[in-house]
Amino acid sequence: MITFDQVGVRYADADRPVLRGVDLTVPEGELCLLVGPSGSGKSTLLGTVGGLVPHFTGGTLSGRVTVDGRDTRTHRPRELADLVGTVGQDPAAHFVTDTVEDELAYGMESLGLAPAVMRRRVEETLDLLGLAELRGRALSSLSGGQRQRVAIGSVLTVHPKVLVLDEPTSALDPGAAEEVLAVLQRLVHDLGTTVLMSEHRLERVVQYADRVLLLPGDGTPPELGDPAALMARSPVRPPVVELGLLAGWSPLPLTVRDARRAAGPLRERLADRTPRRPASTSLDGTPGEVLAEVSRLAVTRGPVAALRGVDLRLRAGEVTALMGRNGAGKSTLLGSLVGLHRPAAGSVRVGGLVPHRTRPKELIRRIGLVPQDPRDLLYGETVAAECAAADRDAGAAPGSCRALVARLLPGVGDEVHPRDLSEGQRLVLALAVVLTAAPPVILLDEPTRGLDYAAKARLVEVVRALAADGHAILLATHDVELAAELAHRTAVLADGEIVADGPTPETVLASPTFAPQVAKVLAPFLTVPQVAEALS
Amino acid sequence: MTAPTRTGTTRPSGPPARVVPRRLHPGAWWLWALGLAAAASRTTNPLLLLLLAAVAGYVVAARRDDAPWARSYGAFLRIGLVVLALRLVFAVLLGSPVGGTHVLVSLPQLPLPGWAQGVRLGGPVALEGVLFAVYEGLKLAVLLACVGAANALASPARLLRSLPGALYEVGVAAVVALTFAPNLVADVQRLRAARRLRGRDDRGVRALLSVGLPVLEGALERSVGLAAAMDSRGFGRTAPVPRRVLRTAGALTLLGLLSVATATYGLLAPDGHGWAAVLLPVGLAAAAGGLLLGGRRSVRTRYRPDPWALPEWATAGAGLAVAALTVWFAGRFPEAFAPSVVPLAAPRLPLLPAAAVLLGLLPAFVTPRPSGSSR
Numbered sequence: 020m021i022t023f024d025q026v027g028v029r030y031a032d033a034d035r036p037v038l039r040g041v042d043l044t045v046p047e048g049e050l051c052l053l054v055g056p057s058g059s060g061k062s063t064l065l066g067t068v069g070g071l072v073p074h075f076t077g078g079t080l081s082g083r084v085t086v087d088g089r090d091t092r093t094h095r096p097r098e099l100a101d102l103v104g105t106v107g108q109d110p111a112a113h114f115v116t117d118t119v120e121d122e123l124a125y126g127m128e129s130l131g132l133a134p135a136v137m138r139r140r141v142e143e144t145l146d147l148l149g150l151a152e153l154r155g156r157a158l159s160s161l162s163g164g165q166r167q168r169v170a171i172g173s174v175l176t177v178h179p180k181v182l183v184l185d186e187p188t189s190a191l192d193p194g195a196a197e198e199v200l201a202v203l204q205r206l207v208h209d210l211g212t213t214v215l216m217s218e219h220r221l222e223r224v225v226q227y228a229d230r231v232l233l234l235p236g237d238g239t240p241p242e243l244g245d246p247a248a249l250m251a252r253s254p255v256r257p258p259v260v261e262l263g264l265l266a267g268w269s270p271l272p273l274t275v276r277d278a279r280r281a282a283g284p285l286r287e288r289l290a291d292r293t294p295r296r297p298a299s300t301s302l303d304g305t306p307g308e309v310l311a312e313v314s315r316l317a318v319t320r321g322p323v324a325a326l327r328g329v330d331l332r333l334r335a336g337e338v339t340a341l342m343g344r345n346g347a348g349k350s351t352l353l354g355s356l357v358g359l360h361r362p363a364a365g366s367v368r369v370g371g372l373v374p375h376r377t378r379p380k381e382l383i384r385r386i387g388l389v390p391q392d393p394r395d396l397l398y399g400e401t402v403a404a405e406c407a408a409a410d411r412d413a414g415a416a417p418g419s420c421r422a423l424v425a426r427l428l429p430g431v432g433d434e435v436h437p438r439d440l441s442e443g444q445r446l447v448l449a450l451a452v453v454l455t456a457a458p459p460v461i462l463l464d465e466p467t468r469g470l471d472y473a474a475k476a477r478l479v480e481v482v483r484a485l486a487a488d489g490h491a492i493l494l495a496t497h498d499v500e501l502a503a504e505l506a507h508r509t510a511v512l513a514d515g516e517i518v519a520d521g522p523t524p525e526t527v528l529a530s531p532t533f534a535p536q537v538a539k540v541l542a543p544f545l546t547v548p549q550v551a552e553a554l555s
Numbered sequence: 556m557t558a559p560t561r562t563g564t565t566r567p568s569g570p571p572a573r574v575v576p577r578r579l580h581p582g583a584w585w586l587w588a589l590g591l592a593a594a595a596s597r598t599t600n601p602l603l604l605l606l607l608a609a610v611a612g613y614v615v616a617a618r619r620d621d622a623p624w625a626r627s628y629g630a631f632l633r634i635g636l637v638v639l640a641l642r643l644v645f646a647v648l649l650g651s652p653v654g655g656t657h658v659l660v661s662l663p664q665l666p667l668p669g670w671a672q673g674v675r676l677g678g679p680v681a682l683e684g685v686l687f688a689v690y691e692g693l694k695l696a697v698l699l700a701c702v703g704a705a706n707a708l709a710s711p712a713r714l715l716r717s718l719p720g721a722l723y724e725v726g727v728a729a730v731v732a733l734t735f736a737p738n739l740v741a742d743v744q745r746l747r748a749a750r751r752l753r754g755r756d757d758r759g760v761r762a763l764l765s766v767g768l769p770v771l772e773g774a775l776e777r778s779v780g781l782a783a784a785m786d787s788r789g790f791g792r793t794a795p796v797p798r799r800v801l802r803t804a805g806a807l808t809l810l811g812l813l814s815v816a817t818a819t820y821g822l823l824a825p826d827g828h829g830w831a832a833v834l835l836p837v838g839l840a841a842a843a844g845g846l847l848l849g850g851r852r853s854v855r856t857r858y859r860p861d862p863w864a865l866p867e868w869a870t871a872g873a874g875l876a877v878a879a880l881t882v883w884f885a886g887r888f889p890e891a892f893a894p895s896v897v898p899l900a901a902p903r904l905p906l907l908p909a910a911a912v913l914l915g916l917l918p919a920f921v922t923p924r925p926s927g928s929s930r
Contacts, residue, residue, distance in 0.1 A: 075783040100789030112780040115727075115788070117712055118622075124858035129789030131854035138859070157623045174788065359748050383754035395749040398769060412754045456754060 020047040020181060020213045021068055025082035028063050028072060037063045040240045041082070045215060045230070047180070050207045052228035052246070053217035054253055056471045057441045059236030061185075061217040062108075068183050068215060069105040070096040087180055101130055104174025105183045108469075109190075110166040111158075119161075119169055120145075120154045126177045140176045148172045148202055163345035164195025171202060182206065184216035188223055189468055192344045192497045193532050196223050203227065219471055222257035222500060222536050225250065226274040247271045255472045258500055259536045261547040265554075275539045282540050285550075289541060294549040296507075296524070307335030310491040311356060311386065311460045315365035318351055325351040326515045328365070333460055333491040338482060340506035340523065341495040342533055348515040349495040350391065353462045356493075357388045369460060383413060386460040387453035389446065391468065394438065396449045402440075403433035405452065413456035423451040427481055443474025447481065460491045467498045479505055503527055503535035503545040576924045578620070581709030582717060583867035584918075587614075588705030590874025591915050594881035595697040598892040599690040602904040603912060604697045610915040611697075611704040618918065620925035624710040631703020635696030642692030643685065650675045651684025653897050659685065683896045690896070717861065720850030721804070727790070731781065738777065742770045794854045801852065808845030814838025866922040873917040880911035 022044045029036040037060040045051050053061045066072035070091040073080045084091045087102055096105075104126075107113055116122045123144055127137045145151045148168045153161065161169065167187060174182065187203075188196035204227055206212040215232075218224045225231070231249045234241045242249060247270050250260045259278045263271040266285050272278035311333040318326040325348045333339060341349050354360045355367055358374030367374055370385040377385075390396060399405030406420035413419075424431065428447045431440070437448060446466060453461065463482075467475050482505055486492055496502055502509055502523060509526040511519040511533065519526050527533045528542055538545050544553070588611070595607050612628075619625040647662070658679045665676035711733055715726035746766035750756070755765075785791075815838040821831025884907060885892045894902035 069787050071783050071787060075779070075786070096783070096787040097789050097792050100787060100792070103787070105784075105787045107780070107784065109780075112777060113784040115781070115785055115790075116716075117624075117710065121716075121858070126788040128855050128858055129792055131792075131794075131856050134856060134858065134860075137856070141858070159623055177789070354748070357752060359751065379751045379754045379756060383752070388752050390749060390752065395746060395769075396752060398765075409753070452753070 020087060021045040021215065022085045023067075023082070024085070026064075026067060026084055027081040028060070028067065028078055029081075030076075030078040037078075038067075039238070043232070043241070043243045045213060045232075045243070047213050048207065048211040049229040050203065050214045050216070050227055051230045051232055051243070052221075052224060053215065053232050053234060054221065054225075054249070054255060055234030055241075056236045056254055056473060057219075057443060057469070059234040061234060064232075064234070064241075065105075065183050065185050065215065065217060067091060068181065069103045070094060070099050071105065097129075100126065101177055102179055103181045103183060104171075104177065104179035106167075106170045106174060106185070106187065108186045110163075110170035113170050113173070114158050114166075117157055117159070118154075119150060119156050119158065122158060122169055122173045123150075123176050126173060130177055132177075137176075140178070144172045144176050147175070147205070149198075162195070164191050164198055167191060167195070167199050168202060171199070175206070180213060182212050182214045182216075184214065186218055186469070187216060189219055190345075190465075190497075192342075193223075193499060195345060196220075196497075200224060200227055219255075219469065220498070221255065222259065225257055225260075246273055257536065258547055259540065262537055262540065262550065265547060265551055275536055278536075278540045286541060289544065289550070289553055292553040294524075294544045295552055296522075307337055307489070307491070309333070310335055311367075311369045313352070313356065313365070313367050316352075316355060316362055316367060317364040318348075318355055318360045319363045320351060320360070324515055325360075326355070329512075329515070329517055331510060331517065331520070333493055335459065335489045335491050336486055337508060338486050338492045338494065338506045340502035340509045341493060341512060342497070342499070342502060342509060343512035345497075347512045349512055350464055351515075352512065353388055353464050353493070353495055356460075356462060357386055358382060380412075380414075383453075383456040383458060385458055386462065387456065387458040388462040389449045389453055389464065389466065391464045393445045393449035396452060397437040397445070399437060401433060402431060402435050402437060402448065405437055405448065406455075409452040409455040415455050415457070420451055420455040423454050424448060427451050441474070442469040443471070443477065446470070446474075446478065450481070454485075459489070460493075461485060462493045462495075464495050465497070466494060467496060467501050475501065499527065499533050499535045500546070502533070503538065504548070509533070578861065578925050579618075579709070579870060579918075579922050580717070580861040580863050580867045581714040583863070583870040584709040585705045585714055586871035587874030587915070587918055588701045588708075590871075590876070590878040591704075592698050592701035593878040594912065594915075595694060595701060597881050597885045598908075599694055600892055600894050600902050600905075601690055601693055602902055603892070603908060604690075604693050606904075606909055606912050607915070608697045608700045610912060611701050613916060614919045615704045615707050618922060618925060619707045622710070625707045628703045628707035631699050631706065635699040635703075638699065639689070639692035639696045642688050642695070646684050646688030647680050648676060650678055651681070651687055653683050653687045655681030655683025655897055657682035657899065683899060686899070687896045690894075713861075716857075719846050720853035720855055721808075721846045721848075723853055723855060724791070727785075731778070735774065735778075739770060739774060742766075742773050746770060792854055793852050796852045800848055804845045804848035804851075806845070807841050807848065811838045811840070811842025811845055814841065866918075869921045870918040873914050877912055877915045880914070881908060884908040884911065 023041040026038060026041040027036050028038045041064065053064065055061055063072055066076060067080065067084045068086060072078060074095055080092065086099065089099060089102065091099065114122055115125050120141060123141045124137050127140065145154055148171065150168060150172060153165060158166065158169065187199055191199065200223065203214055207214055225246060228246050230243055231246045232241060232243045233249045233253055235254060250256050250273065251264065251271055259275060260271055260273065262278060268281045272281055309332050313329055313331040316326055316329045317324065329352060341352065343349055351360060355362060356369060356374060358377060361375050372382065372385060374382055397405055399408055402424065403421070406424060409420040410417050427450065428444055431444060437445060440448060466478060470478065482492055494506065506523045508521065509523040510517050511526065519529070524543055524545060527535065527545065528538055535545055537547055537550065541550060544550050591607055591611055595604060598604060615628050619628070658681050661679045662677040664678040667674060667676060712730045715730050718726040743763070743766060746769055750766065814834050818831040818835035818838055821834065888905055891903065891905035891908065894900060
């Protein structure tokens with residue numbers, strides 16, 4: 020269906036090509052998953068299929084990409100629109116109209132389909148994706164998962180043979196991600212659509228893949244093959260595969276179910292051992308000092324009650340994970356802690372101060388927030404300029420921020436533009452900027468969005484070190500694996516209320532949605548490192 | 556769904572079929588609102604202006620649905636009040652051209668250099684000037700309220716989608732530009748919040764200016780992203796049309812528009828409108844023909860186009876009737892439409908024009924309720 024013939028892509032200002040020597044064929048009717056570390060060219064490869072690379076991104080395409088016999092070099096994206104449906108990372112950027120029904124019809128209108136056909140297909144697609152209830156709704160009023168489903172639906176109505184998805188579930192909570200993946204599986208099984216997608220959160224998707232396309236990113240050519248076989252060699256892999264490698268299972272399990280069936284002997288070996296819990300208290304065993312306290316907090320945003328009666332304490336040396344659906348109020352709670360939202364009732368105290376009445380200059384010494392998109396925090400032209408500005412903002416000694424960057428992010432040059440850093444590097448740079456003011460409380464909003472496993476592992480180390488230094492840390496995240504690995508305590512927020520708050524093992528084991536993969540196989544163990552430690 | 560009303564045997568209980576909820580054609584709402592706005596532009600009588608605003612407000616309250624843009628009405632009203640307040644402040648500070656004898660207060664006057672002759676800062680504030688400014692400001696505010704009413708009842712994006720095929724691309728450009736503003740506002744808010752996180756002040760003009768560059772960068776990135784998304788969904792696909800047809804279409808449109816412009820000039824000029832009355836329909840026909848021919852290039856079809864039926868005729872007709880009657884009455888009773896401020900006189904409500912304005916309420920009763928609305 021899709022043929023890559025010696026494909027290479029090179030951007031004008033880059034010193035080496037993004038892609039080189041891609042030579043393979045994706046067969047019809049398969050779900051093919053692109054796997055590889057950040058910067059290995061996954062998005063670029065996806066772009067070549069719909070013709071967006073090079074027609075929209077610039078750069079030079081060598082070789083040939085053909086989709087169902089059409090050469091993307093001679094066909095512009097609009098001439099491939101009836102064949103390839105492309106959904107980018109941010110569904111909101113994809114919308115052209117303003118209501119669900121119009122958005123579903125847009126592609127068909129452009130292709131000039133007959134009105135009767137359009138009516139029928141819109142209804143079919145509404146049913147297929149479970150959107151019938153939302154048909155008249157404005158797109159701006161939808162939740163993240165709903166938007167993603169509308170975006171997929173909007174390209175499905177033209178009945179494309181190929182569907183290209185770039186990180187379709189990265190921004191979604193576990194429940195919404197499962198919704199989207201169920202839809203994709205249905206398309207592959209029932210309609211025979213060829214799906215090509217990339218995703219960092221392999222633990223969510225690898226079990227659905229018929230093939231894996233591995234982009235190693237170190238210059239070796241990409242490989243297409245059986246998921247289990249390629250996962251053994253992949254530089255990025257989900258926890259359940261790690262567990263399989265650790266235990267030496269063959270074939271490697273890709274699903275929790277496979278792992279559970281293979282896990283009998285391992286379970287017996289671990290029967291008399293308990294996982295070592297990271298110490299959530301200071302060395303002498305007493306709980307840390309309360310650095311920030313939220314009590315009976317209610318916040319309204321427009322006509323909506325975003326938070327109602329939330330109680331939360333952040334203690335020194337403790338990492339707290341805040342989980343919950345998209346739109347449950349996580350970002351609002353973080354925003355309230357740094358004074359972006361005025362409480363409608365209840366109170367917020369950070370180191371004795373009331374955040375929304377404190378001057379920003381004062382507040383950043385008490386609490387720092389790294390927002391969902393770290394780019395918001397970075398204005399500088401170079402890393403050096405950014406660091407100098409951070410020192411001035413924080414009133415710190417010149418060079419403090421640069422020293423932090425050197426420690427957290429070794430090997431980044433002074434003259435690099437922050438926008439040219441990878442997602443993971445940018446996050447750590449923003450964290451360094453926030454840390455320059457030495458706030459004892461640090462908040463991270465969705466820190467692992469767009470991070471590969473290597474970048475995530477480094478983030479885990481950085482956060483652990485900060486907690487050991489006596490910082491109180493709050494992570495708002497959808498990433499259950501991160502919470503299991505890092506958090507001493509997990510709080511679950513639903514519809515503006517805290518519905519669970521307690522030590523991470525207890526909270527996540529109680530809920531199948533928030534349980535990490537290893538816990539589903541070997542409870543009470545939560546992570547692969549815990550298992551490895553117990554075995555040694 | 557039409558109920559069998561003729562036979563009377565199976566007549567269902569409930570409302571008659573005429574009021575099946577649906578959305579009105581956006582063009583009808585805009586014509587209605589523009590009619591009210593045209594009426595407002597002909598008068599400075601505050602009573603008539605307030606009546607117009609009340610009519611528009613009543614219809615909005617009765618017929619808007621619960622989409623996000625329907626909430627924009629309040630924003631338009633607030634902008635109108637700001638305009639009114641600004642007009643008043645300028646009248647107080649800079650004085651008013653109408654002069655007047657009823658001095659309310661005397662502000663200290665700022666001495667200005669010779670080159671600024673004719674400009675006055677401070678000085679006596681007369682009741683006449685203030686009143687004149689209020690009337691003028693109110694007129695602008697009511698105009699804004701009318702546009703806001705159209706915006707709340709039918710989003711401009713929907714209106715632009717009803718454009719003929721040849722103008723479709725222009726329409727899309729306008730729609731993209733329209734979505735630009737709310738996105739910019741959201742960006743500015745996000746980046747100002749981020750400034751606070753860096754420990755800088757998030758209030759004041761400097762804070763606003765310093766986020767300008769990142770906001771523009773973001774807007775540019777989003778535009779390129781939208782263009783890519785639209786292209787990959789088939790925007791801009793064209794049907795093969797002989798070049799000759801396209802040239803003819805272009806020439807016809809250009810000639811038609813030129814003739815319309817010339818004819819309008821001729822009609823407005825004091826003499827020689829005989830030829831203009833002939834040229835105008837010819838020009839219009841040529842332009843329409845050009846657009847029709849040009850539309851053959853477009854392969855687009857419309858999904859569920861809004862029908863134009865009786866309620867649309869009634870709505871558009873009501874707006875146009877208000878405009879036409881007001882213009883006609885304004886010629887007959889000029890003093891009622893522009894109440895005098897020098898000498899001071901209390902404005903009175905002229906009955907016939909007021910009745911004409913009330914015609915604008917018609918859509919609140921004859922149009923179907925919007926579907927999906929809980930009201």
